[in-house]
Amino acid sequence: MADPLFGPELRLMLADDDAAGLKALCEDLHPATVAEALEDFSPQEVWKIITPASIRTQAAIFEYLPPTRQVTMVEADRAQVGQLLTKMSHDDRVDLLRRLPVKTKEAVLRLVDEADRKDMATLFEYGENTVGALMTTDYAWLPPTMSAAEAIDQLRQQAPDRETIYYVYVLDEAVRRPDGGVSPRRLLGVLSLRDLILAPRHAIVRDIMSDELVSLAFTDEASVAADLLARYDFLAVPVVDASGGLLGIITHDDVIDIIQNEATEDMQRQAAVGPIEGSFLDASFGNVWYNRAKWLALLFLLQMLTINVMRHYEGELEKVIFLMALVPLCLSVGGNAGSQAATLVTRALALEQITVKDWFRVLRRELLMGLALAATLGVLAVLRTQFLTADATHVKLGDYGFPFASLVWQVTFSVAGICLCGTLVGTMLPIACQAVGVDPALTSSPFVATLSDVLGIVIFFNVANWFFF
Amino acid sequence: MADPLFGPELRLMLADDDAAGLKALCEDLHPATVAEALEDFSPQEVWKIITPASIRTQAAIFEYLPPTRQVTMVEADRAQVGQLLTKMSHDDRVDLLRRLPVKTKEAVLRLVDEADRKDMATLFEYGENTVGALMTTDYAWLPPTMSAAEAIDQLRQQAPDRETIYYVYVLDEAVRRPDGGVSPRRLLGVLSLRDLILAPRHAIVRDIMSDELVSLAFTDEASVAADLLARYDFLAVPVVDASGGLLGIITHDDVIDIIQNEATEDMQRQAAVGPIEGSFLDASFGNVWYNRAKWLALLFLLQMLTINVMRHYEGELEKVIFLMALVPLCLSVGGNAGSQAATLVTRALALEQITVKDWFRVLRRELLMGLALAATLGVLAVLRTQFLTADATHVKLGDYGFPFASLVWQVTFSVAGICLCGTLVGTMLPIACQAVGVDPALTSSPFVATLSDVLGIVIFFNVANWFFF
Numbered sequence: 001m002a003d004p005l006f007g008p009e010l011r012l013m014l015a016d017d018d019a020a021g022l023k024a025l026c027e028d029l030h031p032a033t034v035a036e037a038l039e040d041f042s043p044q045e046v047w048k049i050i051t052p053a054s055i056r057t058q059a060a061i062f063e064y065l066p067p068t069r070q071v072t073m074v075e076a077d078r079a080q081v082g083q084l085l086t087k088m089s090h091d092d093r094v095d096l097l098r099r100l101p102v103k104t105k106e107a108v109l110r111l112v113d114e115a116d117r118k119d120m121a122t123l124f125e126y127g128e129n130t131v132g133a134l135m136t137t138d139y140a141w142l143p144p145t146m147s148a149a150e151a152i153d154q155l156r157q158q159a160p161d162r163e164t165i166y167y168v169y170v171l172d173e174a175v176r177r178p179d180g181g182v183s184p185r186r187l188l189g190v191l192s193l194r195d196l197i198l199a200p201r202h203a204i205v206r207d208i209m210s211d212e213l214v215s216l217a218f219t220d221e222a223s224v225a226a227d228l229l230a231r232y233d234f235l236a237v238p239v240v241d242a243s244g245g246l247l248g249i250i251t252h253d254d255v256i257d258i259i260q261n262e263a264t265e266d267m268q269r270q271a272a273v274g275p276i277e278g279s280f281l282d283a284s285f286g287n288v289w290y291n292r293a294k295w296l297a298l299l300f301l302l303q304m305l306t307i308n309v310m311r312h313y314e315g316e317l318e319k320v321i322f323l324m325a326l327v328p329l330c331l332s333v334g335g336n337a338g339s340q341a342a343t344l345v346t347r348a349l350a351l352e353q354i355t356v357k358d359w360f361r362v363l364r365r366e367l368l369m370g371l372a373l374a375a376t377l378g379v380l381a382v383l384r385t386q387f388l389t390a391d392a393t394h395v396k397l398g399d400y401g402f403p404f405a406s407l408v409w410q411v412t413f414s415v416a417g418i419c420l421c422g423t424l425v426g427t428m429l430p431i432a433c434q435a436v437g438v439d440p441a442l443t444s445s446p447f448v449a450t451l452s453d454v455l456g457i458v459i460f461f462n463v464a465n466w467f468f469f
Numbered sequence: 470m471a472d473p474l475f476g477p478e479l480r481l482m483l484a485d486d487d488a489a490g491l492k493a494l495c496e497d498l499h500p501a502t503v504a505e506a507l508e509d510f511s512p513q514e515v516w517k518i519i520t521p522a523s524i525r526t527q528a529a530i531f532e533y534l535p536p537t538r539q540v541t542m543v544e545a546d547r548a549q550v551g552q553l554l555t556k557m558s559h560d561d562r563v564d565l566l567r568r569l570p571v572k573t574k575e576a577v578l579r580l581v582d583e584a585d586r587k588d589m590a591t592l593f594e595y596g597e598n599t600v601g602a603l604m605t606t607d608y609a610w611l612p613p614t615m616s617a618a619e620a621i622d623q624l625r626q627q628a629p630d631r632e633t634i635y636y637v638y639v640l641d642e643a644v645r646r647p648d649g650g651v652s653p654r655r656l657l658g659v660l661s662l663r664d665l666i667l668a669p670r671h672a673i674v675r676d677i678m679s680d681e682l683v684s685l686a687f688t689d690e691a692s693v694a695a696d697l698l699a700r701y702d703f704l705a706v707p708v709v710d711a712s713g714g715l716l717g718i719i720t721h722d723d724v725i726d727i728i729q730n731e732a733t734e735d736m737q738r739q740a741a742v743g744p745i746e747g748s749f750l751d752a753s754f755g756n757v758w759y760n761r762a763k764w765l766a767l768l769f770l771l772q773m774l775t776i777n778v779m780r781h782y783e784g785e786l787e788k789v790i791f792l793m794a795l796v797p798l799c800l801s802v803g804g805n806a807g808s809q810a811a812t813l814v815t816r817a818l819a820l821e822q823i824t825v826k827d828w829f830r831v832l833r834r835e836l837l838m839g840l841a842l843a844a845t846l847g848v849l850a851v852l853r854t855q856f857l858t859a860d861a862t863h864v865k866l867g868d869y870g871f872p873f874a875s876l877v878w879q880v881t882f883s884v885a886g887i888c889l890c891g892t893l894v895g896t897m898l899p900i901a902c903q904a905v906g907v908d909p910a911l912t913s914s915p916f917v918a919t920l921s922d923v924l925g926i927v928i929f930f931n932v933a934n935w936f937f938f
Contacts, residue, residue, distance in 0.1 A: 030681060032701045152666065159667055166635050166662070166704075193635070193662060197621065198628055212499060230729075231533075232501045233722040235635075235704065252721050253702040259725060260699075263732030264816055270736060271812035271914060272805060280817030281830060289838060292809050293845045296802070296888070300846055303801045304853060310794035317793065321786060324793050325779035328922055331797060332772045333765070335804065336741060336915040340761050343740035347733055348749035361750060369758060376762045377769055384773060419765070445740060445914055446805040453797055 006037035010049055019052040026053035026061060035064035043069075043076035051080070056160075059087035068282050070096050075104060082111025085120075089163050091136035091254070094123040123248075131225050132218035134258070135239045135248030140165045144172075144188055144206035148199040155193070163251055166193045167236045170209045171246055184245030187213065187238055215240045218247050225250045226258040265441075266350060270343055272299060272444035299446050305454045313461040320468050323410065330414040331456045334422030335449030337373055341366060341426030342448045346440050349430060356435045362427060370423030374416035381412040406467040413466075417459045422452040475506035479518055488521040495522035495530060504533035512538075512545035520549070525629075528556035537751050540568050543577060551580025554589075558632050560605035560723065563592040592717075600694050601687035603727070604708045604717030609634045613641075613657055613675035617668040624662070632720055635662045636705045639678045640715055653714030656682065656707055684709045687716050694719045695727040734910075735819060739812055741768060741913035768915050774923045782930040789937050792879065796929060799883040803891030803925040804918030806842055810835060810895030811917045815909050818899060825904045831896060839892030843885035850881040875936040882935075886928045891921040 006025070013021045026034055026049070038046050038061070046065075050058045062070065062084055074081050074096070085093050085108070097105050097120060109117055119137055126132025140162040142151050151168070159165050171185035189209035199208045215238045216225055228237055229252060236251045265275040274291030276283050310317070317324065345362065348354045354362060385408045426448045430440035475494070482490045495503055495518070507515050507530075515534075519527045531539065531553055543550050543565070554562050554577065566574050566589060578586055588606055595601025609631040611620050620637070628634045640654035658678030668677045684707045685694055697706055698721060705720045734744040743760030745752050779786070786793070814831065817823045823831060854877045895917045899909035 028681065030683065030701060033681075156666055159663055165666075193666075194628055197625055197634075197662075212497065212502075214499065230722075230725045231505075232499060235721070252704070253699075256699045256724065256728060259728050259732075260820065263728070263736075264820070267732075267736055267739060267812055267816050270739070271808045273809045273813060276813070279820070279822040280813060281823060281827065281834070285834070285837070285841075289841050289845075292806075292838070293842055296805055296809070296842055296846060297849055299805050300798075300802060300849055300884075303798050306797040306801075307794050310797065314791075314794065318790055321790060321793075322783075324786065324790075324796075325776050325783065327793075328775040328779065328796065328800060328926065329769075329772050332775075332919060332922060333769060335918065336765055336768050337761075339740045339915055340742050340765070343736055344742060344745070344749060347736050351729065351733070351748070353748040354750060358750065365750070365754070369754070369761070372754075372758050373762055373765055376758075377765060380766055380769055415769075446801075446808055449804065449918070450801060453801060457797065 006033070007040060010037060010041070014045060014048060022049055023052035026050055027057050031057065031060035032064045034061045038065065043073045046073060047077050047080055055083050056087050059084050063088055063092045067095070067099055068279075071099050074100060074108060078104065078107050079111065081108050085112050086116050089136055090119060090123065090138050090248075091134060091163075094120055094133070097124065098128075126218060129222050130218065131216045131220040131222060131239050131250060132247070134222055134225065134254050135218070135250050136163045137248045138163050139169055139236075139238075139246070139249045140167075141169045141171050141185075141246070142191070142205050144170050144204075144209070146205045147201065148196055148203045148205070148208065149201040151191075151196055151205055155196075163249070164236055167191075167234075167249070168193065168196065169238055169246055169249070170205055183243070184241060184247055186244045187215065187240055187246040189213065190238065213238070216250065217242075222258045223262055226255045226262065229255045230259070266347070269439075269441035270346065270444050272296070272446040295444070295446070299450050302447075302450045303453065306457055309454060309457045313457075313464075316461060316464065316468075320464065323464060323468070326411055326414070327457070327460060330411065330418055330460050331453050333377060333415050334418040334425075334452030334456045335445075336422070337370070337419045338422035338426035338448035338452045339445035341370075341423045342430055342443055342445055343426075345427055346430045346443065349434055349440050356431060359428075359431050359435075362431065363424075366423055366427040367420075370420040373423065374419040377419050378412045378416040381415045382408055385411045402468060410463055410467050413463045414456075414460045417463065418452065418456040421455050421459060422448070425452050425455070475502070476509060479506060479510070483514060483517060491518055492521035495519055496526050500526065500529035501533045503530045507534070512542045515542060516546050516549055524552050525556050528553050532557055532561045536564070536568055537748075539565050543569060544573060547573065547576050548580065550577050554581050555585050558605055559588060559592065559607045559717075560603060560632075563589055563602070566593065567597075595687060598691050599687065600685045600689040600691060600708050600719060601716070603691055603694065603723050604687070604719050605632045606717045607632050608638055608705075608707075608715070608718045609636075610638045610640050610654075610715070611660070611674050613639050613673075613678070615674045616670065617665055617672045617674070617677065618670040620660075620665055620674055624665075632718070633705055636660075636703075636718070637662065637665065638707055638715055638718070639674055652712070653710060653716055655713045656684065656709055656715040658682065659707065682707070685719065686711075691727045692731055695724045695731065698724045699728075735816070738908075738910035739815065739913050741765070741915040764913070764915070768919050771916075771919045772922065775926055778923055778926045782926075782933075785930060785933065785937075789933065792933060792937070795880055795883070796926070799880065799887055799929050800922050800925045802846060802884050803887040803894075803921030804914075805891070806839070806888045807891035807895035807917035807921045808914035810839075810892045811899055811912055811914055812895075814896050815899045815912065818903055818909050825900060828897075828900050828904075831900065832893075835892055835896040836889075839889040839896075842892065843888040846888050847881045847885040850884045851877055854880045871937060879932055879936050882932045883925075883929045886932065887921065887925040890924050890928060891917070894921050894924070 038049065041049065050061050065073065100108065123137065138161060140155055140158045142154060146154065155165050155168065168191045169187060170189040170191060172188055174185050175183050177183050189211040190213065191205060191209040195208060214228065214232060216228065218239050218241060225237060236249045238246055239248045239250060241247055268275055272295040274294060276288055276291055429443040429448060433440040433443055507518065510518065519530050534542065569577065592602065592606065607630060609624055609627045611623060615623065624634050624637060637660045638656055639658040639660060641657055643654050644652050646652050658680040659682065660674060660678040664677055683697065683701060685697065687708050687710060694706060705718045707715055708717045708719060710716055737744055741764040743763060745757055745760055898912040898917060902909040902912055
C-alpha cells in the first residue's frame with residue numbers, strides 16, 4: 001500500500017518542479033519509505049522524483065521498489081540505469097538484470113564500466129536459487145597483518161560501499177594463477193566489528209579474528225544458507241569456492257526472503273501446485289497453468305480408481321441405492337482428516353521437529369489421535385442419522401426389510417473407519433517419502449484425499465456388507 | 470541432528486573427567502555448534518559438559534538448546550540455572566520461564582537477584598505473541614550530548630552485555646514520576662555503529678543520530694515487527710511505550726522465528742487445523758485433538774448438505790444407477806482445483822502481493838485459468854471414458870436405451886463444470902473474507918472442497934439431466 005503521508009506532498013513538488021524539495025525528501029527519509037510512497041506514480045514520474053537526489057540515494061530507493069516495478073522503470077529510461085547500477089548492491093543489481101528482457105539487458109550493460117560488467121557477469125553465471133546467485137560481492141575485508149586501529153581506519157574507507165561492515169572477512173594475499181588470472185583471495189577468518197572495537201588498539205587482526213569458519217559453497221541451495229543463518233543468528237555468512245577463496249557473502253536480509261519463498265513453495269506443494277515463480281499476478285499464465293494442470297491431471301487419473309472400486313460393488317449397490325446419498329459425506333471425512341495429518345507431519349519434517357526415525361512415536365500418537373477424531377465424528381454421525389433422517393427413509397428402509405439401526409451404524413462405522421484411515425495415510429505417507437529420499441512436501445493434501453477416497457469406498461462397502469448384504 | 474564430529478570427543482572427555490578439555494571445547498566452538506553436539510546426551514551429562522566453561526559461555530550454549538530441552542535441563546538441576554539466567558539474553562530467559570511449570574519457575578526465580586527478577590517480571594506481563602513479549606531489554610544506549618569518540622568508548626563498556634551494539638539508541642534524561650517511580654527514558658534517535666565510526670571524533674551524538682524513528686508499540690503483534698524488519702532490512706527495531714519511552718528492541722534473529730511460526734500457522738489453517746502451540750510431538754494431545762476435531766466436526770456438518778442434495782435427485786438416481794460410480798471422481802476435481810486456487814490466493818494476500826481491490830483482476834485471471842484447467846481435464850475425461858470403459862458398460866447403457874456418447878459427455882461436462890466451479894469458489898472466498906475483515910486463512914482447502922462438493926453434486930445431476938433424463 002502507498003504511504004498516505006508523502007504521496008500528496010510528492011505530487012505537489014512534482015507539479016512545482018521543486019527539485020530541491022524532492023532531493024531533501026528523498027535524502028532524509030528511509031529509502032524503503034520513499035519507495036513505498038512512489039507506488040502510485042508512473043515510471044516517468046518516479047524518475048523525475050528521484051533524479052534530484054544523489055546517485056547513491058537513487059540506487060537505495062530503486063532497490064526497494066517491487067521487482068516488476070524496477071523492470072518497467074528500466075524500460076522507461078535505460079540511460080538513467082547505467083549510473084544507478086554502479087551504486088546498487090551487487091546482489092540486487094544481478095537480480096534486476098536477470099529479470100530484464102535480453103535486449104534491454106544488453107543495452108543497459110553497455111552503459112556500465114568494465115569492472116562492474118565483469119562482476120555482474122560472474123554473479124550471473126551461478127544457477128538460480130543457489131547461494132552463488134543470491135550472494136553479494138561488496139563485502140568488507142582486511143589483511144591479517146593490520147593492527148586493530150589500522151583496521152578501523154581501513155573500514156572507515158570501505159564502509160560507504162559495503163553491504164555490511166559488521167562482519168569483516170580476513171583474506172590471504174592474492175595469488176596469480178599460472179594462466180595469468182587471479183584466484184579469489186583465500187578466506188582466513190572473520191572478525192565482527194564488535195570484537196574489533198573491543199580489542200586493544202595494537203592487537204593484530206590475525207590474533208583477534210575467529211578462524212572457526214562457518215561458510216557456504218557457491219553451489220549450495222538457498223535454503224541451506226537460510227538454515228545456517230537462522231541456526232547461528234549470524235548477520236552474514238561467507239561463500240567460498242572449492243579452494244576456500246572468498247566469493248561473496250549472504251546477508252541476514254536475504255534470509256527473510258528465502259524463508260518466505262520456501263514457505264510459499266511448501267504451501268503450494270501442499271495444495272498440489274508445482275512451485276510457481278514470481279508473485280501471484282506477475283507469474284506467467286502458461287507456467288501457472290502447467291504447474292496446476294499437471295497435478296490436477298495426475299490426481300484425476302489416480303482418482304479414476306474410484307470408478308473401478310465402485311464398479312466392483314455394483315451388484316450390492318443396486319440393492320441399496322438409498323445408501324449412495326451417504327457416499328460423498330463419508331468420503332469427505334477421510335480427505336479432511338488426511339489433509340490435517342499430512343500438513344502437520346510435512347511441516348514438522350521441514351522444521352526438523354521430527355525425523356524419519358521418530359516414525360513409531362508419530363504413528364502411535366496419530367493412531368490415538370485418529371481414534372479420538374473418529375469417535376468424535378462417530379458421535380455426530382449417530383446424532384445426525386438417528387434424529388435428523390426423514391420419515392421417508394424409515395419407510396424405505398422398511399420396504400427393503402432393514403431395521404433403521406442398520407443405517408445409523410452404517411454411517412457411524414464408515415465415518416469412523418474412513419477418518420482413521422485418512423489420518424494414518426496422511427501421517428505415514430510424508431514420513432515414507434522422506435525415508436526413501438523423496439520430498440515429503442510432494443504428498444500434498446489432495447493426493448492424500450485421493451488415496452483416502454479409494455480406500456474410503458472399500459471401507460464404506462465393507463461396512464455395508466455387515467449391515468445390509 | 471547431532472553433529473557427528475564432536476559427539477564422540479565429548480563422550481571421551483566426559484568419561485575421563487577432562488574439565489580442561491571440555492572447557493576449551495565449549496569456549497572455542499560457536500555455542501550453536503556445541504548445543505547441536507549435545508543433543509544425544511542426558512540433561513545431567515549436559516550440565517557436566519558445560520559447567521567447566523564460563524557462565525557467559527554456558528548461557529550462550531543454553532540459549533541454543535531446543536526449548537523443551539531447556540526445560541528438562543532446569544528440572545534436572547535448578548541450582549545451576551540461577552546464575553545462568555543472569556547472563557542469558559533477556560528475551561530468551563523470559564521465554565524459558567514462560568515454559569517452566571509454575572513451581573519450578575518460582576524456585577528458579579528465588580535464585581536470581583532483585584534487579585533481574587524485576588526485569589523478568591516486567592517482560593512477563595506482556596501478552597503472548599506481542600512485540601512486548603518478544604523484545605529484549607539488553608540494548609545499547611547513549612545520551613545525546615556525547616562526542617563520537619566518547620560514544621565509542623562507552624559502547625566498548627556496554628558491548629559484552631548487549632544483544633547488539635550495531636544499533637545504538639539515543640535516550641533522553643530519566644524523569645522521576647510524581648509517584649516516585651522512574652518512567653522509561655524517551656527515545657530521541659538511533660545511531661548505527663557504522664555511522665558512528667564514519668563520524669568525525671568530535672561530532673556530537675545528537676547531530677549524527679537519525680531522528681526519523683521507525684518504532685513499534687509494545688502491544689503490536691509479532692507479525693507487525695516481522696513485516697517492519699523485513700521491509701526496511703533493519704537489524705533491530707525499538708519498542709516504545711505510549712509516551713515514546715524505550716522499553717526494548719526486537720532483533721533480526723527474532724524475526725526469522727516469527728516468520729517461520731507465521732508460515733506454520735498459515736499452513737495449519739489452510740489444512741483446517743486451528744493453530745497448534747509448540748512443536749509436533751510436544752504439543753498437548755488434548756489441544757491438538759480440539760484444534761483438529763472442531764474443524765472436522767464443522768466440515769462434517771457442512772458436508773451433510775450433500776445428503777440433502779443427493780436425496781433431491783433420488784428419483785433420477787434410481788434410473789441411472791450406473792452413473793453413481795462416477796460421482797466420487799467428478800466431485801474430487803472440484804476439491805483439488807479449489808484447494809489450489811484457495812492456497813494461491815490466500816498466500817498472495819498474506820504476502821500483500823494482492824489486495825481486496827485487485828479482486829476483479831484476480832477473478833478474470835482465475836476464470837481463464839479455471840477454463841484452461843477444465844479443458845485439460847475434459848480432454849482426459851473424454852479419453853478415459855471413450856477408450857477405457859468396459860464392454861459391460863456399453864451393454865448396460867444399451868439396455869437402458871442410452872447412446873454411449875451420453876456417458877462420455879456426462880463425465881466431460883461434469884468434470885469441466887466442477888473444475889471451473891471449484892476454482893472460482895477457491896479464488897473468491899478468501900478475497901471475500903478479507904473484504905469483510907475475516908482472516909482469509911480460515912477459508913481452508915477442506916472448507917473449499919466441502920463447498921465445491923455440494924455445488925458439484927448439483928452440477929453433476931444437472932448435466933445428467935441433459936443427457937439422460
